[in-house]
Amino acid sequence: MILLKNTIYFSSMLLLSGPNISGNEWKYMKDCLDTGWVSSVGGYVDKFELMNAEFSGAKYCVATSSGTTALHICLILNNVQANDYVIAPNITFIASINSIKYTGADPILIDVDPATWQMDLQLLEEFLQEETRIDENVCVLKKDGRKIKAIMPVHVLGNMCDMDKLMMLAEKYKLVVIEDSTEALGSYYKGKHAGTIGHMGTFSFNGNKIITTGGGGMILTDDPALAKRAKHLTTQAKSDSFEYIHDEIGYNYRLVNTAAAMGVGQMELLPKFVLRKHEIASFYQDQLAGVGDIEFQKIHKDVNPNWWLITLKTSRQNAILKILNENKMQSRPFWVPMNKLTMFANNIYYSKKDHSQELYQSCVSIPCSTNITNNQMEAVANKIKEIF
Template identity: 40%
Template sequence: MYNDLISFIKNWYKTDEYIPLHEPRFDETDKKYLLDAVDSTFVSSVGKYVDQFERGVSTYLGVKRAVATVNGTAALQVALRLAGVKKGDEVITQPLTFIATANAIAYNRATPIFVDVNRETLGLCPDALDNFLRNNAQERGGKTFNKISGKQISAVVPMHTFGHPCKMSQIKNIAQKWNISVVEDAAESLGSKLSDKHCGTYGELGVLSFNGNKIVTCGGGGAIVTNNDSLADMAKHLTTTAKVAHPWEYVHDEIGYNYRMPNLNAALANAQIGKLDVFLADKRDLANSYKDFFSTREWGEFFNEPSQCRSNYWLNAVITKDRYGRDTLLKATNNAGVMTRPVWQLISDLDMYKNCQKGDLKNARWLQERIVNLPSSARINEQG
């Protein structure tokens, strides 16, 4: 039943070799930038490419500032701290996400609360968020507290799953009503837009990832983005070990982190981001072709971008009819040398987070039983 899908994918990538889920694309420009960074001898966290990359990211997204970090998880950890999350607080997020979303909360010695996603976006559901807060929260002195635990709920972290934008306007309005900060996990959604506004720019703070499997990669790498200069300055300070500027003295005024992006990685990132629009165009072509393919198949429905959105289609997804359909598709494709994968196990079910408070997660569980991610690499090498 799945041979036609396997043939379609192999024909798209013009190979009978193993096809990975999402591999990076490099060319001579990437090598040139890397060699220039090596020749400069500035390969650590000081160098022109770090500053250049930060300017490039902020310009692309239309925000004032971007602060480059060693990876997206570090960016989210620091962004949550900047948003006011402290030891003993609680942070609302979604269970259908990569583990880093919850881990970054835990790194701040806070506790995640898991609220359901919706099927239209795969991301945090505004109705579920609203219902949870109305039933479980109370406001005291301009802050929101959990009536069950007594702890402060200080932030909410929506994540744009596979690059598909959450309903950010509704989420932001609910958060403002409850005086809760919004920190946007846009790790997977560089280039995605909701109503012509880039993902990562709706909250006071947003975070990006440039991991090896992302559209733009520098091996690792992340960024904190914001329109708040004070927060950006503090982000840069904290991620540079909280070192006070001085020509020679080593003075650190608080506990910071060695989280700045190295110049070597930033050189590669600069080369990559210059090709972002080409990557996005090719990935949209692939998504449209998948959409056409699945329009005549009853065993799976292609997940299309939500309304009023332009997704980057970082990872394409098909929704099968049930768990059996998911598992048989995974087995057939992977046995044929075409890498597919299920969505993550729900974070709320993992041992370290299973005792956290959660709402009704019926949509997340329904999706977990049915989602299969399909090969989604761009074909930039064909285009020169």
């Protein structure tokens, strides 16, 4: 057997943010296997959608094959088309920006706030004031007249920006807000769940997220028509229940029943996982308080984050990455800023001080799976302290 080169086995590694399968996942997945309901429809998909709606407070949830496909569908549903622009932060996982590119639109990348690491709303406001105008009720970029259709705030690491301000700007400039809340299941702004504040939101259930279905995503909306169309588009746009009649170009973006079954088991555990992430954040903050120049992400006063991925900012980034990984404690740098990737290098990047680059060169994510033990966290913290 030939193994693909990028196949990595983590069996002896303390994972950054690994899955915690400790409830009814086996039972529900076995039920799918026993009954043969393993594919693209089944009761667990409906149940998983309902549980997500109940947990987040969204009126409707539509399950998808991934967070990326959820974002893609949200953009299509909001009429984002080729040659349009969508505003997004320069620090995010590439999937946010890829989803914009899938529609043929281009991203406008805004630098991030050096304290919260979310899109810098001051810069966003300046950009909208200086570089755009409203033409027949549509926001356009002054320099080329192309339409700006949406803003995609990304709740980076489960933290959030001042959403009131963002929504105010969106309203003023006639922009739709699609929340990339893929990392923010269990995060709140003024008591409202991430993904339910903008016009549409998304979750991801990739293996490293707070809960997982192996791979999967969710679209959140309060609009019944959008929800119906999201279901239609993600299931090949079939318009007849018997005949193969399709009324537009649809997508095979549905979540399979086996994955949803795992998701139902995980949703039952989610409240416990959110609590544990909070405990993990407090533990590391206590252990690493005053150690060298280590800083944590600042949290806006109205935000209650899920603390999805514990990340430190420090000048000793390289040393920490080296020592932790050598000791089988998985640690990672921040994403390469989007403007530094060749595919997006020609897109607009609005920045005054390039905080994205500074964060990229100083951030380290450390092990924080929900099933990490206090002893394991202490060992990680001690290794970091040794460096200082």
